[in-house]
Amino acid sequence: MRAIIKATEQAGSLQVADVPRPQPGPRDVLVRMKAAGICYSDVSILTNRYIGRKPVPIPIIMGHEGAGIVEEVGAEVQGLRPGTPVAFEVLSGCGKCEQCRIGFKNMCEDWEHMGITCHGTFAEYAVVPAHLVHPMPEGMEFVEAAFLEPLSLTVRTLEYVRPLPGETVAILGPGALGMLHLQAFLSAGASMVAVVGLEQDRKRFELARSLGAHCIVNLSERDPVQAIREATGGRGVDIVVETANSPNATRLAFDLAAARGRVILFGLYPEATISPVTMLRKGLTVHGDVAILPKHFLRAMNWIATGKVDVKKLITRRFRLEEAQEAFDSLREGETVKVVFDI
Amino acid sequence: MRAIIKATEQAGSLQVADVPRPQPGPRDVLVRMKAAGICYSDVSILTNRYIGRKPVPIPIIMGHEGAGIVEEVGAEVQGLRPGTPVAFEVLSGCGKCEQCRIGFKNMCEDWEHMGITCHGTFAEYAVVPAHLVHPMPEGMEFVEAAFLEPLSLTVRTLEYVRPLPGETVAILGPGALGMLHLQAFLSAGASMVAVVGLEQDRKRFELARSLGAHCIVNLSERDPVQAIREATGGRGVDIVVETANSPNATRLAFDLAAARGRVILFGLYPEATISPVTMLRKGLTVHGDVAILPKHFLRAMNWIATGKVDVKKLITRRFRLEEAQEAFDSLREGETVKVVFDI
Amino acid sequence: MRAIIKATEQAGSLQVADVPRPQPGPRDVLVRMKAAGICYSDVSILTNRYIGRKPVPIPIIMGHEGAGIVEEVGAEVQGLRPGTPVAFEVLSGCGKCEQCRIGFKNMCEDWEHMGITCHGTFAEYAVVPAHLVHPMPEGMEFVEAAFLEPLSLTVRTLEYVRPLPGETVAILGPGALGMLHLQAFLSAGASMVAVVGLEQDRKRFELARSLGAHCIVNLSERDPVQAIREATGGRGVDIVVETANSPNATRLAFDLAAARGRVILFGLYPEATISPVTMLRKGLTVHGDVAILPKHFLRAMNWIATGKVDVKKLITRRFRLEEAQEAFDSLREGETVKVVFDI
Amino acid sequence: MRAIIKATEQAGSLQVADVPRPQPGPRDVLVRMKAAGICYSDVSILTNRYIGRKPVPIPIIMGHEGAGIVEEVGAEVQGLRPGTPVAFEVLSGCGKCEQCRIGFKNMCEDWEHMGITCHGTFAEYAVVPAHLVHPMPEGMEFVEAAFLEPLSLTVRTLEYVRPLPGETVAILGPGALGMLHLQAFLSAGASMVAVVGLEQDRKRFELARSLGAHCIVNLSERDPVQAIREATGGRGVDIVVETANSPNATRLAFDLAAARGRVILFGLYPEATISPVTMLRKGLTVHGDVAILPKHFLRAMNWIATGKVDVKKLITRRFRLEEAQEAFDSLREGETVKVVFDI
Ligand SMILES: NC(=O)c1ccc[n+]([C@@H]2O[C@H](COP(=O)([O-])OP(=O)(O)OC[C@H]3O[C@@H](n4cnc5c(N)ncnc54)[C@H](OP(=O)(O)O)[C@@H]3O)[C@@H](O)[C@H]2O)c1
Numbered sequence A, B, C, D: 001m002r003a004i005i006k007a008t009e010q011a012g013s014l015q016v017a018d019v020p021r022p023q024p025g026p027r028d029v030l031v032r033m034k035a036a037g038i039c040y041s042d043v044s045i046l047t048n049r050y051i052g053r054k055p056v057p058i059p060i061i062m063g064h065e066g067a068g069i070v071e072e073v074g075a076e077v078q079g080l081r082p083g084t085p086v087a088f089e090v091l092s093g094c095g096k097c098e099q100c101r102i103g104f105k106n107m108c109e110d111w112e113h114m115g116i117t118c119h120g121t122f123a124e125y126a127v128v129p130a131h132l133v134h135p136m137p138e139g140m141e142f143v144e145a146a147f148l149e150p151l152s153l154t155v156r157t158l159e160y161v162r163p164l165p166g167e168t169v170a171i172l173g174p175g176a177l178g179m180l181h182l183q184a185f186l187s188a189g190a191s192m193v194a195v196v197g198l199e200q201d202r203k204r205f206e207l208a209r210s211l212g213a214h215c216i217v218n219l220s221e222r223d224p225v226q227a228i229r230e231a232t233g234g235r236g237v238d239i240v241v242e243t244a245n246s247p248n249a250t251r252l253a254f255d256l257a258a259a260r261g262r263v264i265l266f267g268l269y270p271e272a273t274i275s276p277v278t279m280l281r282k283g284l285t286v287h288g289d290v291a292i293l294p295k296h297f298l299r300a301m302n303w304i305a306t307g308k309v310d311v312k313k314l315i316t317r318r319f320r321l322e323e324a325q326e327a328f329d330s331l332r333e334g335e336t337v338k339v340v341f342d343i
């Protein structure tokens, strides 16, 4: 089958290759992939900037977002049948460590994560442990289901901050995660959502505006602290989400928050400089986390099914597996938000 | 000045009377009332069914919702001027007890509550302690501001249950509080809000439907447990709010909840029968509370100002003070949701 | 092997019988039982007062507390070996329903619970799914490990109420669960723990006193509301735990709480009468729940291992399996707190 | 009267001076001071390293911890009488801003804080707004009451992290705040509390040990990450409190935490470098805050009154006001934990 692989240890060694079609084990499902999205983590793996719990094995089929149709089920799998359209989680814990036992497989030190520690979704077929597989709700499209993983991260944010209608929000980084957060906070009744980005994000700002962002802050044009003050009657925002790709954003996140604000950090930077006095004087609470849990995935399915978010609006480019290089290149253009492979 | 009073200890002794215009103390504000809403508590006071922390003094000017214009300020009052349109909280704590000190004046055993322990809002003028008074935001109308007190109760509910988009809700009792909750949960992104009421609530059901309720349950027509199951794919609702006027609703609230649901009780019944085994098997959390805190009032102002709720849609009848009897009578018709006095 | 069974549908039909030694399935472990405690639920099953999610199958080996030594492991079991002393959880979810998927097997409508829906621990051998089995920490005794299940319920309570040092507590019902709660709250720094019970609980009061209870309330001697007021400077207690066996205790729980108190209900009564006005005026939060999750079990192991509770102090009588009738009878005497079988 | 003042803008300009005895306003209380403790903030004010919301006025009577006897009450003060031993909060909000209205005077941008924005406690008399004054409970000593302010900060920490018995804790910085936290977490049932400090803290380590610390980490002798791993079976600690005086400690705090740990930051550093990837991979929640609220003060009184902490054990040196210079100097010796003035 055709698959997009990181072929060597070298940064950027992207290939589209013929690899053997994998065999599902007794408790696995073989999925005929139909759609798969590229995430910034894929880029950081390709460019060797990803800092993982274990080294990324080489060669690896990339990708950890996606959906497809059950092609084959392992001998012990119950309740799933060939032909069923499915979405799936991509993370398994070891099942034995304390964090796994108490329900936090995302904290497992010995996790398996498709596209990161084992083969992923940018291929014609993918093997997925059966307990990670969820039949798609009636009426959901494959490209929508391919968003469930990143959308689940957004659910996780809302579980942490539990917004009330009328609260104000700033999102740093108008990329894919940023736009999903924008939609989610609007659904939750935020009265003001600001999106903060760079000059090269102009096209993304247009999308943000069309999705309902109340305030756009281009960092090369305006002082963000000043801009957010104006947009909030001097208060700062109740909630800040950092989904930029720059450690400067970590510090800025604290600067934009209102008294007793809540800050969510996504950027996995090795280092960032913050101002504790700013954070303390404001009485901030900061949450950092990685990956998702089943409850987030189920809620994300519910959000798409009930129209709380419209993920298709984020798709700016669609490619075939063969066009891997073009697909990854397109991410570097400020015009792209989400890039999806049709498989 | 003209005022609506409960004149004697007898149930129902409603009068419109001439009483002396009150004098503000040094830290009080005299408000020229412009609008005031009737709440079910007023009815229960009038009919002697209200169970208070202290006896209701007689005679008393009734009413605890309302807004107006500053007429006069006491000698020590700063920052408020005659002519300013104002909304106001109606509850003061003793300021000395533990609950007052730690910020929960609603738990003060020695509280003063306008319309309940001292004179209220159904009059041409009302005296209000200055620290309870909030200038109305630009563009807010007096009839809207008159809803801030009950709307604050709705804020309180959302602070307890912290809904996520996509959660499901049942509201028992399609009265004024019920309709405010309906709007608030829709703003917060609830994917299904059911409103449960009686045969005589048919007109109220129409309003609920027009406000966006997804499911209407008329208790004389359908088994509510069955109806809610159907509306939620068998799960029950994540959140139940009991704003009916019947102790039967307390038990029903538990019956409608999903596993790990959250239940908010409003009805101040002396007794109700519940099923602990139902509650425990579902792992429910139940909150009961009374009255409001400043944080709820400020958020309620924010909700009206940012359009999160449209309280005017609830006003079914408007009366003059002179028409007190008609106003209270109209509440007994199922057609009425909120009755407001224009003063 | 010898086992204690409920032999027929009749209330009280207790037998000690010879039954075939069970065979572990490929993912099961066969445990040679060493100790097992009787819980009130066992009594209610025996007396046909237990209200389950599914009917109790007859005949059934009773018991859901216990510990032992691995005798044999199924073909697919990894990481467990014959000869290892083990404790175990007794509840499995279906693994497929929403509540199971999001980590709440205790909410599974199709659960299996040893001693309730399938064979239990009052036998020489018991079959336990391998993922429920936890090797006992160094130095823990079997009779201690036999307390892990009820102690986990106590952990669950503390997770709900999250006591601060200096808070006050009332425990209704000086039985096994009550005494475990007493120890746990003392460990957490409660400044006053009251234990409330009946005249026939005199011996239990002595134990409570020796464990450190600050206040004992014998309901036939004193008005409990008055007694708790005296013990708390008029406030009521911050936390109430209802572990009595009487629906009257549900209402009393609300009466003893302080403003903004937290109430935990254990009693699975079909009906109880409460006073909503009392609950609301105090702004109470009430939690009901059943059974336990892995996180509770692991914390309970930690509590015994680190000496936070001393469960052995609760053992008032020890019996052999053959003495089943005496063991159950002894529970009816007020002198018994916890009854354990040595196997 | 005699008072310790920062006399000029220069760093270190400490004087003991004769100043006029202050007059209480109509809502104030004049307190005859009996005891007052020095806090690290006093040092940072003296050395011009304090970064305040407003500039520190010069000259200023220093000190913000203390207790004494009511000498005189203002005309409008009720419920307080000359001769009453009192403790007091030292922070007033403006009373008008949003944060003040909703109960968070510590977030007020226009606060008054004794010893920081107005005259403080290192004097024979101090003027205190009546609503901040709390009569001391029977049996409490003045030197104990002088600890209520810093102890309240410890209460605030426990309110954020809500420890369960059996959790593990690391405290960075074995100073006054560190020792109060040590005692509080032991009272709350922590199973392992580690205290981390420098070579010059050797004497402080001895005190920590005698108070019950399970593990002492001298940073010049051991790798703290390694030491904490050993003390926690490889997990890291559930809770980290940073009460050191060095921005390096901010980063270290994250390094010591276990998966899903909670971190409390006290150090008001202008800058610190952290590792977001560490924080995120562990799923940490971090809280920063300043100053205290009435609820913390009342709970601190309760902790001293019920023996949850023994603050007197922290007093290493006692001085008279005249010995101000010696008192401040002694803080620089690693032998000192808490320095108190007897007045
Ligand atoms: N913790 C987790 O579980 C988790 C999971 C997934 C992703 N992540 C992280 O989340 C972040 C966002 O992911 P994504 O897929 O949404 O990435 P993305 O699509 O690349 O979006 C990031 C956006 O931020 C912009 N940006 C760069 N520097 C900025 C700055 N200083 N201020 C504001 N915006 C800035 C980027 O602009 P340019 O493209 O022009 O640079 C881009 O528009 C990444 O850092 C990723 O590693 C974390």
Ligand SMILES: NC(=O)c1ccc[n+]([C@@H]2O[C@H](COP(=O)([O-])OP(=O)(O)OC[C@H]3O[C@@H](n4cnc5c(N)ncnc54)[C@H](OP(=O)(O)O)[C@@H]3O)[C@@H](O)[C@H]2O)c1
Pocket: B039, B040, B041, B153, B172, B173, B174, B175, B176, B177, B178, B196, B197, B198, B200, B201, B204, B219, B242, B243, B244, B245, B246, B248, B249, B265, B266, B267, B268, B289, B290, B291, B334, B337, C280
């Ligand atoms: N805890 C607090 O802080 C607080 C504050 C304010 C109000 N409350 C309470 O909140 C409740 C609602 O207040 P409200 O002003 O919204 O009252 P309302 O306008 O009278 O609304 C109550 C609605 O519930 C309906 N109802 C009666 N029995 C019912 C049942 N068994 N099931 C479902 N619906 C039923 C009523 O119908 P009919 O009119 O036809 O009977 C009415 O439509 C009252 O009990 C009030 O005392 C509590």
Ligand SMILES: NC(=O)c1ccc[n+]([C@@H]2O[C@H](COP(=O)([O-])OP(=O)(O)OC[C@H]3O[C@@H](n4cnc5c(N)ncnc54)[C@H](OP(=O)(O)O)[C@@H]3O)[C@@H](O)[C@H]2O)c1
Pocket: B280, C039, C040, C041, C153, C172, C173, C174, C175, C176, C177, C178, C196, C197, C198, C200, C201, C204, C219, C242, C243, C244, C245, C246, C248, C249, C265, C266, C267, C268, C289, C290, C291, C332, C334, C337
């Ligand atoms: N929700 C759950 O997950 C769960 C799990 C386990 C147990 N439970 C329930 O928890 C309760 C306690 O279990 P347990 O094993 O501790 O039972 P237990 O040992 O029988 O203890 C109950 C104690 O309460 C006393 N009592 C009876 N009526 C009382 C009253 N009105 N006020 C105060 N005390 C009273 C009993 O006295 P007498 O013995 O003299 O009557 C006995 O001392 C039971 O109802 C059980 O069904 C619930």
Ligand SMILES: NC(=O)c1ccc[n+]([C@@H]2O[C@H](COP(=O)([O-])OP(=O)(O)OC[C@H]3O[C@@H](n4cnc5c(N)ncnc54)[C@H](OP(=O)(O)O)[C@@H]3O)[C@@H](O)[C@H]2O)c1
Pocket: A280, D039, D040, D041, D153, D172, D173, D174, D175, D176, D177, D178, D196, D197, D198, D200, D201, D204, D219, D242, D243, D244, D245, D246, D248, D249, D265, D266, D267, D268, D289, D290, D291, D334, D337
């Ligand atoms: N946020 C707030 O509301 C608030 C309120 C009060 C205090 N604070 C802050 O809390 C901190 C502690 O106050 P305190 O009164 O307890 O101060 P303290 O008595 O001076 O204690 C700090 C201790 O930390 C030690 N230390 C210095 N560098 C360290 C390092 N890298 N690692 C570990 N320990 C180190 C110090 O040793 P040496 O003395 O030998 O340097 C000293 O023993 C201060 O930074 C203060 O400004 C914050």
Ligand SMILES: [Zn+2]
Pocket: A093, A094, A095, A096, A097, A098, A099, A100, A101, A105, A107, A108, A109, A110, A111
């Ligand atoms: Zn694991």
Ligand SMILES: [Zn+2]
Pocket: B093, B094, B095, B096, B097, B098, B099, B100, B101, B105, B107, B108, B109, B110, B111
């Ligand atoms: Zn009060």
Ligand SMILES: [Zn+2]
Pocket: C093, C094, C095, C096, C097, C098, C099, C100, C105, C107, C108, C109, C110, C111
């Ligand atoms: Zn299940």
Ligand SMILES: [Zn+2]
Pocket: D093, D094, D095, D096, D097, D098, D099, D100, D101, D105, D107, D108, D109, D110, D111
């Ligand atoms: Zn203020």
